[in-house]
Amino acid sequence: MAKFRVKAFFMHEDEETAARNAVAAATLAEPEWTAGYVEGVIDEENIKTLIDKGLVVTPIEQIAASVTLPRGSVTTRSSLRDSIGDVAAAALLRSATAERPGALAVSVADKSPEAKILSIDTTRFQYYVVRLHGPLTEPRRAAIAAQGIALIERLKNSTYTARLNETGVRACATLAFVDTIRLYTDDETISAATRAVRGSAQPGAALHVLLHAVRLHRAEDLRTVVKWLRGLGRKPISAEGDLIRVALAQGGADVLELAKLPEVAAIDEILPARPLDRIACELLRIERQEGPGLDLEGEGQLIGIADTGIDDRHPDFAGRIVGISALGRPGDHSDPEGHGTHVAGCALGDGRQSNGEIRGAAPKAKLFFQSILDAKGRLGGLPSDLKRLFQEAYDRGVRIHNNSWGAFGYARYAPTSRDVDRFVYDNPDMLIVIAAGNDGIGVPRISGAQINADPGFVDWPSVASPATAKNALTVGASRSTRKKGGYSNLTWGEAWADRYPHDPLASQPVSGDENCLAAFSSRGPTEATQIKPDVVAPGTDIAAARSSRAPLFKFWGAWPNNEHYAFMGGTSMAAPFVAGCAALAREYYVTRANWPTPSAALLKATLINGTRHLTGADATAKLKGDPNFHQGFGRVDMAASIPSAMSPELKLAFDDTWKKPERTFKGTERFRYQIEVGDRLPLRVCLAWTDVGYKSVQNLLLLLVDNPARKKYVGNSDAAATYNVAGMIGDPKNNVQIVRIEPPPPGLYTIAVTAIDLVQPPQTFALVVTGDLRGELTAMP
Structure with missing residues (x-):
């Protein structure tokens, strides 16, 4: 029976108790505890026991007895199914990031210290890459420190850099949790793109001179590298801390030689920048380079954000932070990670420190921030019951709440997902926006597994928790149009x-x-085959506010010549842009549509209704459909969502029934509407409802539309997963349904919303209609 080293995540007290019981019974051996999970070694046959208790089990590596296994010999899908069942096997086989393409890392048990050392310099101190069996827990950190070793930087997964001499290398190798040690090489210092420029240059051709950022492993080495550069006649433009800026030929010999210096950790080209966060807003059609924009900036709206921390002295938030709650580190809401400040900048930064070049989606909205980073650098400030998190924000007046965090849970409907669904069900005017996760990969997560995607595409499902919540607005990441700066010059x-x-x-x-799409963007469906993400927004190479406490290596790169901003990427950036867009929609309803209390379902329906279906091969990969499991309903497009000067012919009609008892389903009823429609714009209809807080849709509604010729259109009839109903296509799994007609025959349209099955009535809903509307949305008997 195969053994695996795993992380077993617990998010509630009863799950932690189950994990401790497994350790006490020796089901999970070699335990190492953290605040949110336990790592240990488990027999393959016992994995299902943990999963059945509600734990999310992520394999780190397979444990080989004494020798490295051949690549094809690791556990197969069929053997896992035989031992733990189909559902558990499917979850496990999608769970781990491979250390090499197509394989789960294989670790040899009882490896000798000498066997761990892959390369060594016996003459001097050097920089090494140290790989651990799993993460750097506090006991491991203490053991490393006891050997006089200091880890400098985490590279990826469980690999770190350290400055060691021969004695240090051999001492490190004696630690049981260390897997391998090797020299840090120039392959990690310089990008393949830079090497490609060098390799493609014609002999004798002049190379383009660019400003380069040279990042050092340690600030103590600054003088050594500056001296080396001066010896070449290259005078640095600036040299401070662990960063040197110097002009060098792109891909030239100086860059390649500089990369070989052991003190140099990374060399990045600093490319001429343009206001590309304005372009992110342009992609969302909030504004444009020329002509009128949306003319909405979130004024009067309050956005809540729960994240690592906030740099409340950043100029872009001046006068608009109404409150800060330090949940993870009492009395300390600072942002040493930089993540929370960047997220807030995407949502509502006003760009004043960049002359308006780098702005969020809602630059006049106000902010209530909840810092959830704990003293150990984890998100320990999250309460076991998320209701406490959301209630605190709700009581402060927040009606749009962004959450750029989550746990990879095999698209599982986790307890946190249920917390979200139940809070929105109890507070139907609170829209909770959640990042889908950054777990999209194009290789099997464990050797021998079959993936759903074709070769060269991203596998699915991989959406995180609580992003699987039905009542949340889950956001994936599309690609930005940036072509300079950040990672934009790299391929995936x-x-x-x-x-x-x-x-x-x-x-x-x-x-x-x-x-x-961004390749890392997590795909759906959920374990209940519901469409997630709901929408996507730009999430690659996004520039936004930078915390003054966060070091540069936390980011994708620095914004040139302005320390107040930096680049990041992830669904963490896409989500707050959408939260900002929701604030714009809410401002529209309050100030222009005379509806002061829009529901979460109405805001969700409004943004989904206006989405643009992306046509890229990865965005339409199998299973094909609109919506599908990759992009959901598409990328947010504000100019197609609400009337504005950007779309002067667009009209919007809606019904939001959460405060209308007469339009609330109490049984298997039907509500009908009529509206006159022209043919100058596509007709779009979206139905959304806040469902009871369980995994599957409890109160099932159906959207039907017919045109003047009585041709019927069924909600989500083109979705990736549907079933036939009396010759038409129905969607029984989602609490959002769309109909899109392009071009619509002009005339009188009828819209029917029918309650098919109500497990727990009453049930309210929101209906949004946009297009060339020639009249009001009129309720019929």
Whole structure:
């Protein structure tokens, strides 16, 4: 029976108790505890026991008895199914990030210290890459420190850099949790793109001179590297801390030689920048370079954000932070990670420190921030019951709440997902926006597994928890149009070779094609085959506010010549942009539509109704459909969502029934509407409702539309997962349904919302209609 080293995540007290019982019974051996999970070694046959108790089990590596296993010999899907069952096997086989393409890392038990040392310099101190069996827990940190070793930087997964001499290397190798040690090489210092420039240059051709950022492993080495550069006649433009800025020929010999210096950790080109966060807003059609924009900026709206912390002295938030709650570190809401400040900048930064170049989606909205980073650098400030998190914000007046965090849970409907659904059900005017996760990969998560995707595409499902919540607005990441700065000059294969090794994805740029998705963006469906994410927004190479406490290596890169901003990427950035867009929609309803209390379902329906279906091959990969499991309903497009000067012919009609008892389902009823429609714009209809807090849809509604010729259109009839109902296509699994007609025959349209099955009535709903509307949305008997 195979053994695996795993992380077993517990998010509630009863799950932690189950994990402790497993340790006490020796089901889970070699335990190492953290605040949110226990790591240990478990027999393959016992994995299902943990999963059945509600724990999310992520394999780290397979344990070989004494020798490295052949690549094809690791556990197969069929053997896992035989031992733990289909459902558990499917979850486990999707769970681990491979250390190499197509395989789960294999670790040899009782490896000798000498066997762990893959390369060594016996003459001097050098920089090494140290790989651990799993994460750096506090006991491991203490053991490393006891050997006089200090880890400098985490590279990826469980690999770290350290400065060691021969004695230090051999001492490190004696630690049981250390897997391998090797020299840090120039392959990690310089990008493949830079090497490609060098290799493609014609002999004798002049190379383009660019400003380069040279990042050192340690600030103590600054003088050594500056001296080396001066010896070449290269005078640095600036040299401070662990960063040197110097002009060098792109891909030239000086860059390649500089990369070989052991003190140098990374060399990045600093490319001329343009206001590309304005472009992110342009992709969302909040504004445009020329002509009138949306003319909504979130004024009067309050956005709540729960994240690592906030740099409340950043100029872009001046006068608009109404409150801060330090949940993780009492009395300390600072942001040493930089994540929370960047997220807030995406949502509502006003760009004053960049002359308006770098702005969030809702630059006049106000902010209530909940810092959830704990003293150990984890999100320990999250309460076991998320209701406490949301209630605190709700009581302060927040009606849009962003959450750029989550746990990879095999698309599982976790307890946190239920917390979200139940809170929104109890507070139907609170929209909770959640990042889908950054767990999209293009290789099997464990050797021998079959993936759902074709070669060179991203596998599914991988959406995180609580992003599987039905009542949340879950956001995936599309690519921005950036072509300079950040990671934009890298391909997916260069940036993350272990995750995206195959074409076509491997050779595509990280940014540039707005019709494609970010490869890392987690895909659906949920375990109940519901569509997630709901929408996508730009999430690659996003510039936003930078915390003054966060070091540069926390980011994708620095914004040139302005320490107040930096680049990041992830669904963490896409989600707050959408939260900002929701604030704009809410401002519209309050100030222009005379509806002062829009529900979460109405805001969700409004944004989904206006989405643009992306046409890139990865955004339409199998299973095909609109919506599908990759992009959901599409990318947010504010100009197609609400009337504005950007779309002067667009009209919007709606019904939001959460405060209308007469339009609330109490049984298997039907509500009908009529509206006159022209043919100058597509007709779009979206139905959304806040459902009872269980995994599957409890109160099932159906959207039907017919045109003047009585042709019927059924909600989500083109979705990736549907079933036939009396010759038509129905969707029984989602609490959002759309109908899109392009072009619509002009005339009188009828819209029916029918309650098919209500497990727990009453049930309210929101209905949004946009297009060339020639009259009001009129309720019929």
